[in-house]
Amino acid sequence: MLLLLLLLFKRLLCYGASTVAPLHLGFHHSASEEPLSYRFIQISSFANHSWAQTQSSGWLGEVQTEVWDSVLGTIRFLRPWSQGNFSKEELKNLQALLQLYMHGFTKQVQAFASQFQFEYPFELQILSSCQMHAGKASGSFLYGAYQGSDFLSFRGNSWKPSPGAGSQAQNVCRVLNHYRIVKEIVQNLLSDTCPGYLAGLVEAGKSDLERQVKPEAWVSKGPSPGSGHLLLVCHVSGFHPKPVWVMWMRDGYSILPILICLTVIITLVMLVVVDSWFKKQSSNQNVISPREPNPVFSIRANIQDPTSPGHQLCLTQELWIKNRFSKNWKTSLKQLW
Numbered sequence: 001m002l003l004l005l006l007l008l009f010k011r012l013l014c015y016g017a018s019t020v021a022p023l024h025l026g027f028h029h030s031a032s033e034e035p036l037s038y039r040f041i042q043i044s045s046f047a048n049h050s051w052a053q054t055q056s057s058g059w060l061g062e063v064q065t066e067v068w069d070s071v072l073g074t075i076r077f078l079r080p081w082s083q084g085n086f087s088k089e090e091l092k093n094l095q096a097l098l099q100l101y102m103h104g105f106t107k108q109v110q111a112f113a114s115q116f117q118f119e120y121p122f123e124l125q126i127l128s129s130c131q132m133h134a135g136k137a138s139g140s141f142l143y144g145a146y147q148g149s150d151f152l153s154f155r156g157n158s159w160k161p162s163p164g165a166g167s168q169a170q171n172v173c174r175v176l177n178h179y180r181i182v183k184e185i186v187q188n189l190l191s192d193t194c195p196g197y198l199a200g201l202v203e204a205g206k207s208d209l210e211r212q213v214k215p216e217a218w219v220s221k222g223p224s225p226g227s228g229h230l231l232l233v234c235h236v237s238g239f240h241p242k243p244v245w246v247m248w249m250r251d252g253y254s255i256l257p258i259l260i261c262l263t264v265i266i267t268l269v270m271l272v273v274v275d276s277w278f279k280k281q282s283s284n285q286n287v288i289s290p291r292e293p294n295p296v297f298s299i300r301a302n303i304q305d306p307t308s309p310g311h312q313l314c315l316t317q318e319l320w321i322k323n324r325f326s327k328n329w330k331t332s333l334k335q336l337w
């Protein structure tokens, strides 16, 4: 019975088969209709006065395009098209700016830690992003978090404390807003550099991003959930882009007949159990040979054989149980009378 429920559960979860429908969405489609974003993520950990570590990476949607190498102080491009349409000169300038920023950030945070009431150890996270919709720049933002909670943001042309971050964030923003040059650079990066880079990135990476790779799917036996039960696992991998539609079907049968069959089988199995209980109660012996396969095991054998159609399985089970049941039931009734 557990097997039946397990199978039913699996069917509902991973409903489909070895023939898998291809992707229903291409990247081009989403590029023109859904917003695309470039994100630059920075995570800085400050263990004590003298120890700090920063990890930074750039992302086009779900695809990581670059990582900051903090040892060499360079941008490491992860895709052949990660440089977008920026020239060598522009990339060199950007890298120099990032070097200056990464070094300065750690030094300044350490210098201001006590004034800002940052308590060691602490973690700062910065997310800067710009978006594109229907080929046009559609906004950018920068958020900062302290110890995993919203702390501040950069909006318009100034630093704003996040609601709920309290006087500590207000104090930090008041100090940061004194640095006019920094604000101008941040504003410029968000409103010009980022959208330009994003547009170039989408153009340069077009063929890679738009490639359509069909998923591969296979079914395997999972770890046994217990004796007499079978767990089937449906695997789908190797596809691109991310949206995928998978159906697990057996001989094209819909879920309804399977559900009906399963309900019938479950009911009949229960009746057989009641039946054998009656038998035990009676003095009559050797009605059922213990060698006879019980329904659960027969079903398992059928499932393992992919050529046996589902409805046949249901019918045979039904007939077999009906025959046996009616025979035994009659015997039991006779005994009762």
Ligand SMILES: *[C@@H]1O[C@H](CO)[C@@H](O)[C@H](O)[C@H]1NC(C)=O
Residues within 6 Å of the ligand: 047, 048, 050, 051
């Ligand atoms: C600072 O933190 C680092 C990393 O946890 C540790 O190795 C180092 O000993 C600490 N230094 C001091 C002075 O506490």
Ligand SMILES: *[C@@H]1O[C@H](CO)[C@@H](O)[C@H](O)[C@H]1NC(C)=O
Residues within 6 Å of the ligand: 085, 086, 087, 090, 196, 199, 200, 203
């Ligand atoms: C890169 O391409 C985008 C869109 O085609 C354009 O808006 C941007 O100015 C270009 N940038 C450079 C540096 O050529």
